[in-house]
Amino acid sequence: MIGITIDRNHSGEIQSFEISGHAFFADRGKDIVCAGASAVSVGAINAVHAITxxxxxxxxxxxxxxxxxxxxxxxxxxxxxxxxxxxxxxxLRTIEEEYGTHIKITFKKQEVE
Structure with a gap:
């Protein structure tokens, strides 16, 4: 299973995220859950750099x-x-809604800075 942790600060803003594991939805190279999570996360990082x-x-x-x-x-x-x-x-939540047995998102909120 792919585990995703989104870390938010006390104001609810995203400070970091971590993705680990493998979906095991299909054979390597044909796993659409893994490919989707990878494309979305790497695309977001690339967009942050390109836009800001x-x-x-x-x-x-x-x-x-x-x-x-x-x-x-x-x-x-x-x-x-x-x-x-x-x-x-x-x-990522859209992927989780459809393929929840292969991907799980957890949100953590920092209570005190």
């Missing part, structure tokens, strides 16, 4: 992706990044 010029901190490996948004961004840039990441969440 911000390069998030990325860690990745086999079946693993972590993205952390830098602190201390201008309000305008931060707002654009949040819109892009919320769009990613909508897309």
């Amino acid at each position: 010029g911000v390069t998030p901190m990325i860690e990745q490996g086999d079946g693993f992706l972590r993205c952390v948004i830098p602190d201390h961004l201008s309000a305008d840039i931060h707002e654009k990044i949040q819109i892009l990441l919320e769009g990613m969440v909508v897309s």
Whole structure:
């Protein structure tokens, strides 16, 4: 199963996300759940960089992706990044609705900074 964790700050804004695991929906190269989650998440990271010029901190490996948004961004840039990441969440939730036995999203909210 693909596990996705979306970390939000006390204001509900996305600070980071982590995706790990494999969907095992189909054979490697034919797994539409894995391909969908990968395309949506990597596309969101690419959009953040292309639209805002911000390069998030990325860690990745086999079946693993972590993205952390830098602190201390201008309000305008931060707002654009949040819109892009919320769009990613909508897309991932759409995948989860259809293929919930292969992908699970968890939301974590930081209570105290």
